Amino acid sequence: MMSDTLPDDELEPIEILTLPLDAWHRAKGGRMVEFAGYHMPVQYDGIMAEHLWTRENAGLFDVSHMGQLTFTGTGTGPGVVPALEALMPADIAGLALNRARYSLLLDDEGGILDDLMLTRQADEQVYMVVNGATKYDDIGHMIERLPDEVTLNLMEDHALLALQGPKAVDALVRLIPGVEKMVFMQAGAFDWNGHALWISRSGYTGEDGFEISVPGDAVEALADALVAQPEVKPIGLGARDSLRLEAGLPLYGHDLDPTTTPVMADLGFALFKRRREAGDFPGAARILAEREGGAATKRVGLLVDGRQPVREGAAVVDAAGAAIGRVTSGGFAPSVGAPIAMAYVPAALAAPGTAVQLSQRGKVHHATVAAMPFVPHRYFRGVK
Amino acid sequence: MSRYFTEDHEWIDVDGDIGTVGISDYAQGQLGDIVFVEVPDDGRRIAKGDEAAVVESVKAASDVYSPASGTVLEGNPALVDDPSLVNSDPEGEGWFFKITLSDPAELEELMDETAYAAFVAKL
Numbered sequence: 001m002m003s004d005t006l007p008d009d010e011l012e013p014i015e016i017l018t019l020p021l022d023a024w025h026r027a028k029g030g031r032m033v034e035f036a037g038y039h040m041p042v043q044y045d046g047i048m049a050e051h052l053w054t055r056e057n058a059g060l061f062d063v064s065h066m067g068q069l070t071f072t073g074t075g076t077g078p079g080v081v082p083a084l085e086a087l088m089p090a091d092i093a094g095l096a097l098n099r100a101r102y103s104l105l106l107d108d109e110g111g112i113l114d115d116l117m118l119t120r121q122a123d124e125q126v127y128m129v130v131n132g133a134t135k136y137d138d139i140g141h142m143i144e145r146l147p148d149e150v151t152l153n154l155m156e157d158h159a160l161l162a163l164q165g166p167k168a169v170d171a172l173v174r175l176i177p178g179v180e181k182m183v184f185m186q187a188g189a190f191d192w193n194g195h196a197l198w199i200s201r202s203g204y205t206g207e208d209g210f211e212i213s214v215p216g217d218a219v220e221a222l223a224d225a226l227v228a229q230p231e232v233k234p235i236g237l238g239a240r241d242s243l244r245l246e247a248g249l250p251l252y253g254h255d256l257d258p259t260t261t262p263v264m265a266d267l268g269f270a271l272f273k274r275r276r277e278a279g280d281f282p283g284a285a286r287i288l289a290e291r292e293g294g295a296a297t298k299r300v301g302l303l304v305d306g307r308q309p310v311r312e313g314a315a316v317v318d319a320a321g322a323a324i325g326r327v328t329s330g331g332f333a334p335s336v337g338a339p340i341a342m343a344y345v346p347a348a349l350a351a352p353g354t355a356v357q358l359s360q361r362g363k364v365h366h367a368t369v370a371a372m373p374f375v376p377h378r379y380f381r382g383v384k
Numbered sequence: 385m386s387r388y389f390t391e392d393h394e395w396i397d398v399d400g401d402i403g404t405v406g407i408s409d410y411a412q413g414q415l416g417d418i419v420f421v422e423v424p425d426d427g428r429r430i431a432k433g434d435e436a437a438v439v440e441s442v443k444a445a446s447d448v449y450s451p452a453s454g455t456v457l458e459g460n461p462a463l464v465d466d467p468s469l470v471n472s473d474p475e476g477e478g479w480f481f482k483i484t485l486s487d488p489a490e491l492e493e494l495m496d497e498t499a500y501a502a503f504v505a506k507l
Binding site: 042043046047048049238242307308309311331332334339361 | 416417419420422438440441442443445467
């Protein structure tokens with residue numbers, strides 16, 4: 001028996017780094033793999049059980065490989081907000097303090113260099129979380145373009161935890177009262193046993209939950225305190241991937257890359273009205289034209305017939321078997337109970353309900369374009 | 385009845401000239417949650433080392449190679465509806481397929497249970 005897609009096969013001859021929770025993961029039975037240049041736990045009890053636990057209870061994810069950045073202005077000169085707005089299509093000027101927003105770092109042709117979350121921490125301070133595999137490229141790209149008055153700090157001394165699931169709030173409030181008052185995409189500074197935390201009510205599973213920035217020397221104690229709560233279990237990268245896939249959330253380097261634009265990726269919500277009207281973000285001419293006239297290809301969700309997963313790299317094919325698109329993520333969806341995928345397909349095939357054919361290892365699979373998310377989002381938007 | 389193992393973590397039970405093939409407990413543990421199994425069609429002639437079946441976990445797709453040459457008698461129909469049998473009982477109810485052996489002498493090249501246990505211990 002031979003595996004052709006286990007992550008272990010992707011080892012590259014570079015030094016693999018360790019994160020502050022490395023020993024903690026191993027002690028908890030985490031199976032470690034290389035991911036984004038770090039040793040990371042792919043699973044503990046099993047991906048299926050961890051996935052379902054997170055949807056019902058709360059899962060603790062170590063996402064310390066991601067890049068945590070702060071951008072600070074001097075209060076003189078052009079300032080942080082216009083400097084960052086020049087790199088992405090978000091309305092940051094209109095972002096209230098302690099509010100978070102999803103955005104996209106774009107190249108001059110409108111291609112996506114990374115997707116990210118940014119939070120306004122002060123008038124002249126923005127906190128940003130970028131993907132682990134792209135963080136150094138992002139920093140290089142941004143430093144080249146930021147004015148001297150803006151300082152970029154990579155928070156290498158900080159770890160990042162995500163606590164996700166419908167019971168995340170019940171567990172976290174016991175340790176850190178006040179977090180329950182935040183709504184989705186709200187953030188704030190909190191204290192835990194004398195450690196300064198930055199917590200936002202956000203995540204990448206489609207569930208309610210929190211992302212917690214914590215000093216590296218306190219993360220093990222915080223992780224222990226969290227998994228001591230009856231609702232919380234540690235969850236690996238495998239379930240993180242299946243959860244975000246069901247939630248319809250794209251993964252950079254797979255569903256997004258420099259050959260895709262926000263319109264192709266169906267992320268039009270990230271193009272804010274003021275920025276569209278001004279047309280003042282990178283690649284605006286192309287992106288606005290695509291928004292008006294439609295892009296040639298579009299990211300869609302697929303429900304795959306049968307039980308066999310169709311994974312990244314499979315082709316979308318026409319009746320004659322010619323490749324007309326590509327699957328960028330795919331796998332068995334534990335909460336759906338069937339294989340699902342994301343793919344780029346020609347615009348004519350992008351409507352939900354359209355039947356498409358996929359080719360993988362010489363075998364044709366039938367699938368249907370489906371509206372995403374595959375599992376409804378359950379973000380906490382306040383008590384109605 | 386004797387059981388043999390390959391270095392690719394298949395096992396084969398031999399009873400007369402009938403072999404029953406599956407993957408080892410070690411293999412299912414490495415793969416994790418199994419969500420799909422494709423077994424060979426009845427009557428298919430396979431040579432030792434041929435890709436005979438496919439097993440897919442949440443994370444990965446893997447080929448299962450035949451530990452011996454022969455003609456497929458049947459695939460395990462239970463795996464179609466419940467592929468997780470490979471996780472729960474890999475060396476029993478989770479068998480993949482049965483073959484009529486064409487060259488039982490091939491089995492001499494495989495490991496017995498003791499040798500396989502020693503092989504796995506070194507991985």
